[in-house]
Amino acid sequence: MRITGYKSHGVGAAAALVNAVTSRDGDDGDDALRAVLAEHGFFVQRFTPATAAELRPWARTLRPFFEAESLDTAVTLLNRLLADVPMHPHLADHDELGLHVHYAPPEVELAHRVRATTLMNLAELLCDHGLDRIGVCAAAGCDRVYADDSRGGRRRFCSDACANRTNVAAHRARRRAAP
Ligand SMILES: [Zn+2]
Incomplete structure (x- = not known):
């Protein structure tokens, strides 16, 4: 599932990295992590095994943000990370977006660019929408996370597959309960 329509690609990349590294059915191999970045608009020419080795702990660091049960918890966690991850904002004008801000200049390592971008985009999402x-x-038995930057913002499932499975189960339960 692609996440589109938001200011940048970091929101979707963050959820996908967390799922690849921390969920039961995730694949945190080098190729899988490279594919996650490519799918979410990062330039992956400079992806190496060292990049993957840095992204795994970052994904584990982000997971508690998606699990946060209060706004306070989420804000505290992001503020701690914002203090830890060096930010070097950089103006870029390379595509149809027009002039826009990147959270890391082009020469930094890819893993650092991913940390800065995912962190800032999650912070923006939290400012705009809180924990919603x-x-x-x-879905029952699914431990994957989601981040919803769609206009409607009603997402509760990691994927269409989980949403459909849950709806079918609920429908069957209602039929059984009917007289
Ligand atoms: Zn799911």
């Missing part, structure tokens, strides 16, 4: 747009999938 992040969470752990509501």
Whole structure:
């Protein structure tokens, strides 16, 4: 599932990295992590095994943000990370977006660019919507997270597959309960 329409690609990349590294059915191999970045608009030419080795702990660091049960918890966690991750904002004008701000200049390591971008985009999402747009999938037995930057913002599942499975189960339960 692609996340589109938000200011940048870091929101979707953050959720996808967390799922790849920390969920039971995730694949945190080098190729899988490279694919996650490519899918979410990062330039991956400079992806190396060292990049993957840095992204795994970052994904584990971000997971508690998606699990946060209060705004205070989420804000505290992001503020701690914002203090830890060096930010070097950089103006870029390389595509149809027009002039825009990147959270890392082009020469930094890819893993650092991913940390800065995912962190700032999650912070923006939290400022705009509070906790409404992040969470752990509501499907029974699924431990994947989601981040919803769509206009409607009603997402509660990590994927269409989980949403459909849950709806079918609920429908069957209602039929059984009917007289
Ligand atoms: Zn799910």
